[in-house]
Amino acid sequence: MKRIVAVIAAFAAVALVTVAAQAQEKGEQIFRQKCTMCHVVKGKGGAIGPELTAVSARLKEKDIRAKLENPKKSNPASSMPTFKTLPTADMEALLSYLKTLK
Numbered sequence: 001m002k003r004i005v006a007v008i009a010a011f012a013a014v015a016l017v018t019v020a021a022q023a024q025e026k027g028e029q030i031f032r033q034k035c036t037m038c039h040v041v042k043g044k045g046g047a048i049g050p051e052l053t054a055v056s057a058r059l060k061e062k063d064i065r066a067k068l069e070n071p072k073k074s075n076p077a078s079s080m081p082t083f084k085t086l087p088t089a090d091m092e093a094l095l096s097y098l099k100t101l102k
């Protein structure tokens, strides 16, 4: 019985890691489609906005989320578009990718 529980726990752990990795990968794709033209990450991207290679070392997830939902709130002169209409799953995937940038 203990052995079965251990096997199930191991599968669950692998599944969770896989789900997280998939979200990060999807988030990276979304980033390449919607953000790279203005932001550099790891040497690639546009220079309109600040470099985001280590964005999660500087900003908390809730601040990044706030920036994406309403860029003008923290900077009324911001030229960054809002991503408020991004589907929830895409927003979460994007945030899980941005969390890896530190």
Ligand code: HEC
Binding pocket: 031, 034, 035, 036, 037, 038, 039, 048, 049, 050, 052, 055, 058, 059, 064, 067, 068, 071, 074, 075, 078, 079, 080, 081, 083
């Ligand atoms: C049209 C250009 C443009 C696009 C597209 C864009 N941004 Fe920005 N972004 C900016 C500019 C300009 C700033 C700096 C001014 C400001 O604070 O709003 C900025 C600031 C930020 C900041 C705050 C950085 C800091 O150091 O304070 C984050 C986080 C950010 N952008 C994330 C994103 C993400 C994620 C995407 C894609 C979903 C994105 N941006 C798309 C132009 C853009």
